[in-house]
Amino acid sequence: MASQEARPWGTVAYDVCAIVVCIFFLVPVLWAVFSAFQPPSSLFTFPPNLDPRGFSLENFKAVFATGNVPRYAVNSFIVATASSLITVLASAMAGFALAKYRFLGRQFILVLILSVLLIPLQVLMVPVFLVLKTLGWINHLIGIIIPPAATATGTFMMRQYMVGIPDELIEAARMDGASDWKIFWRVILPLSAPALGAVGILSFTWRWNDYLWPLIVINNQQNFTLQLSLANLIGANTVEWGTLLAYATLVMVPVLVVFLCFQRYFLKGSLAGSVKG
Amino acid sequence: MSSSEKTAPVPARKAYLRARRFPSRRQTEFRWAPYLFLLPTVGMLALFSLYPMLYGAWMSLQNMDVIHGTARFVGPNNYLRLLHDPQFGESLLNTAWYTLTVVPLILAGSIAVAVFLRESRPARLLARVGFYIPFVLSPVVVATSWKWLLNEDLGVIDGFLKWAGLPTVPWLSDDFSARVSVVVTTVWNLIGFYMLMVLAGLSQINPELYEAARLEGATAPQRFWHITLPMLRPTIVLVLILATVHATQAFETILLLTGGGPGSATRLVVQNMYQAAFGRLQPGYGVAQAILVLPFILFVAWLQMRLFKQEGVV
Structure with a gap:
């Protein structure tokens, strides 16, 4: 916690690591949101479809029919x-x-x-x-x-x-x-x-x-x-x-x-x- | 009143002394204003907390017929019945293991994460937001997300296990894994709130203590055990009390996630009383369970009050 003038690579690696922890923590919500944009056909596939061109709003339209x-x-x-x-x-x-x-x-x-x-x-x-x-x-x-x-x-x-x-x-x-x-x-x-x-x-x-x-x-x-x-x-x-x-x-x-x-x-x-x- | 005068903040004391020197009529007269200002809060409190508590105690001595609106006085029968009700016993036991796993996990987890993140400024800023997000989500949203994640066969975890050629886990339909799932979901849901409290506690520790320890050649684990933990004591006590409150009240997320199942493996006390009262329509019996749990809740509330008192809030 002393003054860090030049940031050594160790600190940067630490930062990256800590940021990854933060993001990983949010996976349960992020995954739910991500899946919401999948068309029903590729909802259950693993490995998941990461191509944004395959995303759809079909599920959101279906919400309003419930x-x-x-x-x-x-x-x-x-x-x-x-x-x-x-x-x-x-x-x-x-x-x-x-x-x-x-x-x-x-x-x-x-x-x-x-x-x-x-x-x-x-x-x-x-x-x-x-x-x-x-x-x-x-x-x-x-x-x-x-x-x-x-x-x-x-x-x-x-x-x-x-x-x-x-x-x-x-x-x-x-x-x-x-x-x-x-x-x-x-x-x-x-x-x-x-x-x-x-x-x-x-x-x-x-x-x-x-x-x-x-x-x-x-x-x-x-x-x-x-x-x-x-x-x-x-x-x-x-x-x-x-x-x-x-x-x-x-x-x-x-x-x-x-x-x-x-x-x-x-x-x-x-x-x-x-x-x- | 003399003791409260001594502890009154300086401006208040000044005003009070001035009022004594030039006693205005208003200062000495009985005044309705504070009582009127308190009326809305105290009124709601009386109607929705105090009266229900007393009425609940009375209800627990009766067998009520909800459909016909009649009630029969049965004395302590509801309580005697509880003693021999295996379902109630099981739900108490479930609440016990749930609390005893959730609270230590939250405590250890929030300290570990806070200590880890403290060293990294960008991560600390990100964590303030990221770790708190689950806490602001509704129980319905939390349950939906986790039910999807843990879904047997269709969920991404089992999907990954299958893809890797490993056996899948019935996350929500096997007694033990359902309990694990419920605990993990709860800890995930609440930990951000406590981590922020720990971060705030950490920032109160004088950095000179660490400098001095470093000069004396203390290692990082030594600094943690001998400086961080002792200095965090007040925060730790607060975390323990609040997390216990959270854990003993747990209901909604679990109801949606497992429905208390499989069987009754994850049915906690609040769900048990909910089902007695609203499912089987035996409100007297449901309230009797609440009354039995109430002393514990009051005890925790009292602990919290003492803490407020220590910090000079009350």
């Missing part, structure tokens, strides 16, 4: 967007209260939020299902938008960020006669833009990727999300591998784009010690 895919895409988009907006707003509000107010029960509520929200939905799926049934949310998109929207990670990240906002700004606004809500809306939110972005982006990908919750809540095809309809194809009796892989490729594109554009936010999330929320 069901109302645009509808599922819209559903997925509505769910991910609505749910992460709620997450961002709710955790910003909670984070503000926990970071900038002193009040009776503050410590208790902080511990409560962090520990209770760490209990995974998996463990509580049966009683939560019955709660949703009572609310009449089964088979409605709202049933997969609201329940996962309160996350420990979101609250935690917002609070951590807002602790760093100087109290003087809040005091000054208060002197000017601003209400608590106005202070939150006009002073705190604009200053917390980076944290808001991080929480929003993380929760968008979580909700886009959700499978367990839609599986339990949604039964009618109308309200399927992309993940749910793809999973149904995996379980089908006759598996059309080409179609399946093309579908999987389409489903992962939005998340990959978001991830590649906002990579540093994901790093932040993982440093906050966030399990998928």
Whole structure:
């Protein structure tokens, strides 16, 4: 780690080796995407067809014959967007209260939020299902938008960020006669833009990727999300591998784009010690 | 409140002192604002975590008829039944071996990869993206990719084995290989997340320690055992706790990859309760399993809280 002025061949070989490891690691996904572009005739041949002239989009066309895919895409988009907006707003509000107010029960509520929200939905799926049934949310998109929207990670990240906002700004606004809500809306939110972005982006990908919750809540095809309809194809009796892989490729594109554009936010999330929320 | 005043960050303390000197009416009065700000989060938490937990405990004491919407109080019967349920026992055992293989593999793997990649700047930059990609993919996509890769006869691994004249492996239809496949898929799925944590931990280590050790003639393995590992301790603890959380919750990817099979070789506890509740329509029985597992989950959550406390988060 000392200064390396001239890079000896050993270092270059090391770099190449490390890069190969990285690429090899991604083979399972790359292979799925690669296979999605193969015409059904050469899908199962080994050694595989590497000639790009032999690639085809046939599988992608077949995806749209499996069901109302645009509808599922819209559903997925509505769910991910609505749910992460709620997450961002709710955790910003909670984070503000926990970071900038002193009040009776503050410590208790902080511990409560962090520990209770760490209990995974998996463990509580049966009683939560019955709660949703009572609310009449089964088979409605709202049933997969609201329940996962309160996350420990979101609250935690917002609070951590807002602790760093100087109290003087809040005091000054208060002197000017601003209400608590106005202070939150006009002073705190604009200053917390980076944290808001991080929480929003993380929760968008979580909700886009959700499978367990839609599986339990949604039964009618109308309200399927992309993940749910793809999973149904995996379980089908006759598996059309080409179609399946093309579908999987389409489903992962939005998340990959978001991830590649906002990579540093994901790093932040993982440093906050966030399990998928 | 006096102890929290002492630990409050400097600007907060200044404001507090100023407020004491010029006590404004608002500062001393009881204020609704913080409670109102907390309302959405605490409301969702109450409705979708706290209440379900209590309701679940009550449900576990009943036999519910989902179709007719009736319930009969049966006391501890569901729990007694669990004690003699070989399926539940097997799923606990499966969860145990799964956790005990996945967690050490993730720990050792993420440290090894991070230490290896740290020395190479281009690889480190590439790895930040590449190794994290599996973690951002959905369980459905991960399961699809691996099912294709591991497909018997049609998959590329068996295709290669056939091409090389070797016997093929029934990756997902033999007990042992299915377990191996499930573990490998999980480790692949999660390791990038932990590797980034380890990389961050490594970057906190003072390089002077390594310089000093080198001057004293310490070999690379010695430096690793006596500097890297001890200095990584907090990161290692965090990795162990979070990976245990991940492993004990595992469900979706495995459900899609093997369906818990062949037989019940890869059926873990969460899938078992899912099937009891939603497959065989015995929600009370399913919840009883969750309640039995809950103390463990709370214990891990408590460990994590302690860690937060150590780092001054709470």
